[in-house]
Amino acid sequence: MESPTTEIIHHILILLLFIIAVGMLSGRLASWLRLPDVAVFIVAGMLLGQGLHLINEASSSLINQLILSVGSALILFDGGRNLKLSGLRKVWITLSMLSVPGVIVTTLIVGAAVHYLFGLDWLFAFLAAAVIASTDPASIIPVFKQVKIKERVRETVESESAFNDATGSILTFALLAAVTGSGSLHIGTMAWDFLKTAVGGILVGAVISVILTYLVAHFRLGVLKDYTTITMIVVALSSYLIGDLIHVSGFMATFVAGLIWGNADTFGLSMDDKLEETASFADNTSVMMRMLIFILLGSQVNFRVLGDYFWPSLAAVLVLMVIARPITILLCALPDRKVKWSWRELLFMMWIRETGVIPAALSGMIAGMGVAHADVISAVTFMAIMLTILLQASTTGLVARKLGLEVKAEPAASRPARPMGKK
DSSP states (O other), rough: OOOOOHHHHHHHHHHHHHHHHHHHHHHHHHHHOOHHHHHHHHHHHIIIIIIOOOOOOOOOOSSHHHHHHHHHHHHHHHHHHHHHHHHHHSSSSHHHHHHHHHHHHHHHHHHHHHHHHHHHHHHHHHHHHTSSOOOHHHHHHHHHHHHHOOHHHHHHHHHHHHHHHHHHHHHHHHHHHHTTTTTOOOOOHHHHOOOOOOOOHHHHHHHHHHHHHHHHOOOTOOGGGHHHHHHHHHHHHHHHHHHHHHOOHHHHHHHHHHHHHHHHGGGGGOGGGHHHHHHHHHHHHHHHHHHHHHHHHHTTTOHHHHHHHHHHHHHHHHHHIIIIIIHHHHHHHTOOOTOOHHHHHHHHHHHHOOOOHHHHHHHHHHHHTTOOTHHHHHEEEEEHHIIIIIIIGGGGHHHHOOOOOOTOOOOGGOOOOOSSSSO
């Protein structure tokens, strides 16, 4: 007779192998349909979860939380690894505006819509809006692995998705404290929490990555050079873990760690002889993580709750997509005269704002706490995930081509030495 521990191990292995097998088939289907794989993964999850009941993993389970945390951290690290510091310096004004004021603007507009559509009190309406106000790096970064667009647009949107998670999470927790406690917001406390969480995450990721990058790539101190790929994983996961343990943004930490690792040449370090090995490993790991994340996420879509609030949820998410996002981009990017964004670039950024892992996790936490109107928040969150991933992610390539922002793949001989994405 099997012990309970053995049964748990078998359950985890069967679940992982089943999801990966489905993910590989879904990936081939996505390639054939010329769709981003995250869209097909989430549809497969919905079919296998609530449809056929072949995946029944609760969002609160340990294996689900582990996959979300580790997968998101590795995807974020890979996103940072593929960005250039020189490119971010050019768009820092737009990036700063989108990452903080942009999330607040989105919360205010969508919160007003939720208030009138559902008849909720203002604090609860803003709480629902704050959950879905940030964009999701685990959704966006994989899409740009498959759809090649102008570099400065890609770097801005990917970096925004990493940095605005801190703002969205802090805003959500501040509103949650207000609805469960005093009933009022403390702006000073929110500002301090943001600084502590965001800046702390940046410092944690920078310190860990600088130290371990030197131990890998320095010509005299590179004692870990033979373990470059293993060290890369250690940098990603330890940045997230330490950030989380000291209550700063673990996701911010792992993104910054990836940014420094991928720009080692800026610090006079070289990983040229390990680039192909690390890039191939990172690409394959990222693919497997998004299979696990989005098939599980799709399997947990609650159609009953979604059905109960279908029309007001649909209207609220449409406000997010076609009103709040364009206004946010115009207010935060258009004034940046240093970059001088074209209208085609602005239109593209208006369309790209996928919702995914972080909002799903925040919504699940609120439901687990038994907060009033948690069912409404869950319905709006699930609708945002479904619409933005299935509609916006799947049309990213088409929109990029129509706006003339797609970049054709370079011939192998002319590619730069440092790979910038999936081979």
